[in-house]
Amino acid sequence: MEDPYTSEHPARTPGRIVVPVILAGGSGTRLWPLSRRQKPKQFLALGGQRRSLFQQTVLRSAAIARVAPPMIVGSASHRFLIDEQLAEIDHEPDCIVLEPAGRDTAPAVAIAAQQVANRYGPDAMALVMPADHAIDDTEAFVAAVNAAADVAEAGELVTFGIQPTRPETGYGYVRCLPANGRAVRTVDAFVEKPDAEIAENYVADQDTFWNAGMFLFRADRMLEDLEALEPDLMQNARHALIGAEVDGRMLCLDTVAFRGCRSISIDYAVLERTDRIALMPMDAGWDDVGSWTYLDRLPAADDAGNRTQGDVLLQNAQDNIVHSSKRLVALSGVSDLIVVETADAILVAHKQDAQSVKTLVKQLESLGREEAEHLQRVYRPWGFYESIAYGSRFQTKRISVKPGAKLSLQMHHHRAEHWVIVQGTAVVERGGERFMLSENESTFIPIGTTHRLENPGNIPLDLIEVQSGAYLGEDDIVRFDDVYGRSETSEPEAAASGPASPSQTPAAATV
Amino acid sequence: MEDPYTSEHPARTPGRIVVPVILAGGSGTRLWPLSRRQKPKQFLALGGQRRSLFQQTVLRSAAIARVAPPMIVGSASHRFLIDEQLAEIDHEPDCIVLEPAGRDTAPAVAIAAQQVANRYGPDAMALVMPADHAIDDTEAFVAAVNAAADVAEAGELVTFGIQPTRPETGYGYVRCLPANGRAVRTVDAFVEKPDAEIAENYVADQDTFWNAGMFLFRADRMLEDLEALEPDLMQNARHALIGAEVDGRMLCLDTVAFRGCRSISIDYAVLERTDRIALMPMDAGWDDVGSWTYLDRLPAADDAGNRTQGDVLLQNAQDNIVHSSKRLVALSGVSDLIVVETADAILVAHKQDAQSVKTLVKQLESLGREEAEHLQRVYRPWGFYESIAYGSRFQTKRISVKPGAKLSLQMHHHRAEHWVIVQGTAVVERGGERFMLSENESTFIPIGTTHRLENPGNIPLDLIEVQSGAYLGEDDIVRFDDVYGRSETSEPEAAASGPASPSQTPAAATV
Known part of the structure; x- marks a missing residue:
């Protein structure tokens, strides 16, 4: 072989x-x-x-x-x-x-x-x-x-088991034979997603474990x-x-x-089908991080039981989980909520409804919404970009290129691009030219001109890109050469994403 | 006189x-x-x-x-x-x-x-x-x-009275003498912010009104x-x-x-001190729009009693008021909440706590937070601007200049500015030069160069400004001439706002 x-x-x-x-x-x-x-x-x-x-x-x-x-x-x-x-x-x-x-x-x-x-x-x-x-x-x-x-x-397949602490109906369980003083347990049966009553019994049962x-x-x-x-x-x-x-x-x-x-x-x-299976109990503070309420297990709650991250202001609020990525999130007179703020979407859910977030995302996916797919910051082999503003005839991106990295040689039929360097140094290929730009310098890529961006330096290259034109769809990109093997539409997301619309963050592959 | x-x-x-x-x-x-x-x-x-x-x-x-x-x-x-x-x-x-x-x-x-x-x-x-x-x-x-x-x-001061529909303890009331068949009522006494019991009695009383x-x-x-x-x-x-x-x-x-x-x-x-006062009852669907629950009076709730505006996704949610300005707001398993999303701040409050939002804002003001003062879009005599992105060495703004409008002639000691026109036409004064830019064109204002922006056209001039430099404080602006009489620091907000910090939206006067 x-x-x-x-x-x-x-x-x-x-x-x-x-x-x-x-x-x-x-x-x-x-x-x-x-x-x-x-x-x-x-x-x-x-x-x-x-x-x-x-x-x-x-x-x-x-x-x-x-x-x-x-x-x-x-x-x-x-x-x-x-x-x-x-x-x-x-x-x-x-x-x-x-x-x-x-x-x-x-x-x-x-x-x-x-x-x-x-x-x-x-x-x-x-x-x-x-x-x-x-x-x-x-x-x-x-x-x-x-x-x-x-x-x-010795030839056994060993699974690890967690002593249940609550009657989870969504987990898989492993029933074992009595311990007889040995640490490793003999598996009797696997039980997938038991009903509430059975799950309740398992919490007290020393021979039944969560399948970790x-x-x-x-x-x-x-x-x-x-x-x-x-x-x-x-x-x-x-x-x-x-x-x-x-x-x-x-x-x-x-x-x-x-x-x-x-x-x-x-x-x-x-x-579940082999006859050589054993279970090793593990008591190591395991959690499957299955929903936002996982955060309730972490320390650092305030006196009122709130767990917050980022820029959060609370008033008369108890036992909430609040995550702010960037903007101020203010809560007043609420309890047991999960509030999560990101660049393009905000979630407000009751803790009891934490598992239903999955259904919400399925709904978003069925609506074809970008918010199910991407964060505003999109990672690429050469670094990342974020769409920071868009209108009917423009789109603005923040682009960060790693030291030594190089974007593909490309061209757009419908949009011009303006690049303003805010940190680091860029080597720009534009049409036949090749030149260097540093902080506070800018250049313009006219419609239809082949171009490439490269960071020859030792610190990240940060720039603001302003795209301007009547059509700013993400499919308006022609790749000629790419050091990461993405020429033409080899990147699935470049092909999959439709034209940018003002009602939704245009966040798919571009550069 | x-x-x-x-x-x-x-x-x-x-x-x-x-x-x-x-x-x-x-x-x-x-x-x-x-x-x-x-x-x-x-x-x-x-x-x-x-x-x-x-x-x-x-x-x-x-x-x-x-x-x-x-x-x-x-x-x-x-x-x-x-x-x-x-x-x-x-x-x-x-x-x-x-x-x-x-x-x-x-x-x-x-x-x-x-x-x-x-x-x-x-x-x-x-x-x-x-x-x-x-x-x-x-x-x-x-x-x-x-x-x-x-x-x-005939010489009376006439106040307008609303028949109370709920026991508001925060309103002013006007007690009148019995009507005796006349539409206009004789005022007996003014009562400011009565306690709950008295307010309750007033709801049934035909002779007591809210002071509108x-x-x-x-x-x-x-x-x-x-x-x-x-x-x-x-x-x-x-x-x-x-x-x-x-x-x-x-x-x-x-x-x-x-x-x-x-x-x-x-x-x-x-x-409350004059002796020539009368009250005219008014039954015209009056509301003082004193809090977010005002929206509960408007039509257009869904079957579950939710009132939403903008990009909102609901799942198992009842009787909420949700306002999205721009981004997706998703609610799951919650009821009786007020959720308001804006470019720089998100509020999540219980409806019963709607009046307390005022206290929240006072807290923000005492913290010196911009979120109490401005929306991200700031209006100026010449149009508006929005801060759309910022980092340690850059800030990006969207600027819209009305037809015929003209910004002040100004200069910055610490920042360079790049302007990319995305719609309309600009006349730019830069140092001694004066030139025209149209869509897809850009220019660069080096540090220390006097400059001015003007819209000579008939449609709004929209541009993206990228500020770049080690210090981007809003107080780095020297005005030489301003058609709106704002030379030097005559605009109070220009003087009041401190340097921009990455943790807070730099949204005060700039241009």
């Missing part, structure tokens, strides 16, 4: 090795409007925390005994975000596996297990962790993982089960990996083979 | 004449964040209405029998707004009296009575109306005014009473008028004399 990485022979740690496999592909709509399809909750730093859930997961995994660098499995549409967030914590992953489509967790785990076996040998262990969960107590987490590794080494969505297994063992239980899925997964394109540490899975994988969770595909 | 207008001899209507005197100087903080000190509620079109409360008041007054054009009394800081709103309804007032400071209603009424006497003769009648009240039924309003005019002609803040009187009669009861105030008022500067139809009162007037309401100064 060919694998783009096998020739690299990574250094093997003596004894058993644990490879953290971080599943970062979720969409997390229940934390809308902060979480968007283009920047889902795993990439957010919530409740005043410094690091995103994804970053916390990466950092936490480093504390495990005999651990390898993590393997990230994420969506191809988040590649720049993953890259950026790893760079922020100065963390070098083993590799980043990019999925060209959503196929639930079984294909991701199949490919990760295969990749772990290829890289570290068939008896290396994989610890699968969702990137969008929170764990307070790293020490307890590490202890549970180390204990589970002993069990997994974390699994530890020897790569060869998972591959055996997958081969036996889901042979078609396994074959497609293998082809997706063999056909993958390598781009640095990025592994872009073969689209056709990956799309051929059936969409199914690893729970349904293997864990 | 000198009066700048007496020489004009306006055409006298035969018979008694009624001059609407519209008091437009209120600050209306309880409708924050839509209402701001620089654009208070009387200038807002609320609840989907086409016209502002001020415009409605002007238009309504035109239906009165033998009516003169209205006289507007307003704050000098709202002069451009008043002008603009009158132009929108194509209404030419008799004159606009501008107060250089707030002194409650007695000085305003004193000056208006004097002015009415000067212009139309001492027996002309003045109908004083607050500009920030709503009246549904113009026909009933006109009938009450016409009936009151007969009484006022509207008064009708013969100018000479009011002047006699003022002279007798408040001679100092009257003398200062007279001097404020004599010393007024005339600017077209604007009458800018003498600052020193006007500031000398004691600050007192006309109710306390005269109406």
Whole structure:
């Protein structure tokens, strides 16, 4: 079997090795409007925390005994975000596996297990962790993982269980046989989303656990089960990996083979069907960050129980969760609300209705609203842009280009662009010319002129772009050359987004 | 007595004449964040209405029998707004009296009575109306005014009374003697802000009315009473008028004399002390628009009792008032809330707490927050500007210049400015040069260069200004020449506003 990485022979740690496999592909709509399809909750730093859930997961995994660098499995549409967030914590992953489509967790785990076996040998262990969960107590987490590794080494698939603290009807539960003094438990049955009465009973039951969505297994063992239980899925997964394109540490899975994988969770595909499954209880302050009320678990509430972030003014207000991204949010005489302000959307929900935010986002998606998809700040391989103002004949963007980065060579049929440099230095290609601009300088790109923007310096290049013209649709872009391989309409979002309308933030790919 | 207008001899209507005197100087903080000190509620079109409360008041007054054009009394800081709103309804007032400071209603009424006497003769009648009240039924309003005019002609001061519909403890009440079959009522006593029990009794009492803040009187009669009861105030008022500067139809009162007037309401100064007072009941759907719950009186609620304006998405929400100015506002699982979104601030309040918004604004004012003062769009004699984005070394504004208008000749020590024309034509003066720019063209004003912007055309000139530099404080402006008389720091807001900080919208005078 060919694998783009096998020739690299990574250094093997003596004894058993644990490879953290971080599943970062979720969409997390229940934390809308902060979480968007283009920047889902795993990439957010919530409740005043410094690091995103994804970053916390990466950092936490480093504390495990005999651990390898993590393997990230994420969506191809988040590649720049993953890259950026790893760079922020100065963390070098083993590799980043990019999925060209959503196929639930079984294909991701199949490919990760295969990749772990290829890289570290068939008896290396994989610890699968969702990137969008929170764990307070790293020490307890590490202890549970180390204990589970002993069990997994012997050939069991080990799932991690959380003692229920409330009668959640939306979670999956795992019923175990009595402990008989052992830490690791024998699984009796999986119970998905029980009714309220049953869930209530489980809270008091020492032998029933929440399924935390974390699994530890020897790569060869998972591959055996997958081969036996889901042979078609396994074959497609293998082809997706063999056909993958390598781009640095990025592994872009073969689209056709990956799309051929059936969409199914690893729970349904293997864990609930295998006969070699065990459960390791974990008491580490786990939370699935399933809605805004997650913030109620964090400290830093005021005397009246309000948890606020950003520019918030309260008057006679109790037990609210308030997040302001930029503007003043003032509350008066209200309680138990979730209020979230972002550049393009505001949410006001009752805490009891926190789960329904998901439905709200579905409604937005069915209306084709940009607010479901993007935050106003859109990340690109070269940096980011924000649409800051628009009218019938103009649109203004703030653009930030990373040191050394370069936008595509492009042209517009219907709009002129004015660039004003407010920080850093730009190299501009315009028609046949090439010249440099620094702070306080500006240039003009007439309609139909090919142009390119580049940051040759060591600090970010910040500029204001004023687009002017009768038609400012995002589809008016012709790409000639792109260092990130996006020539013509290879970027899905460039093709998907329609013309900008004044009633909605035009936020899709442009530059 | 000198009066700048007496020489004009306006055409006298035969018979008694009624001059609407519209008091437009209120600050209306309880409708924050839509209402701001620089654009208070009387200038807002609320609840989907086409016209502002001020415009409605002007238009309504035109239906009165033998009516003169209205006289507007307003704050000098709202002069451009008043002008603009009158132009929108194509209404030419008799004159606009501008107060250089707030002194409650007695000085305003004193000056208006004097002015009415000067212009139309001492027996002309003045109908004083607050500009920030709503009246549904113009026909009933006109009938009450016409009936009151007969009484006022005989020398009574006539106040208008509303039959209470709820036990308001914040209103002023007027108790009358039994009707004895007459429409006009004899006043027995004024009662300010009664307690809840008394207010409850008044709801059922046919002889007690809300004081609607509207008064009708013969100018000479009011002047006699003022002279007798408040001679100092009257003398200062007279001097404020004599010393007024005339600017077209604007009458800018003498600052020193006007500031000398004691600050007192006309109710306390005269109406509650005179012995010639009557009350005319009025059943015309009056509301003082005292808080956001005013919108609950307007039609157009959905089946669940929600009243929304702008881009609003509701899910499982009842009886809410939601106003979105620009961005999406989504509500889920909430009821009886007031949610108001503006460019720089969001309010979430319980309806029961609607009156407390005033306290919230006081808190903002004491914090020196811009959000208490300005909307993001700031009106100027030449048009308006909006701050649309800012960072540590840049600020971006959208500027709109009216046809024929001209900004001051000015210079900045610390910032450069880039102008990109997105609509219309500009004449730019820069250093010694003078040149024309049209759509899609731009120019650059280096630090320290004198410059001026002018719209020579027939359509609005819209441009994007990018300010760039290490210091972007609003006090970095040197004015050399200004067609609106604002050279140097003659504009109070230019002097008052401090440097722009990234944490707060820099929205004060600039250009």
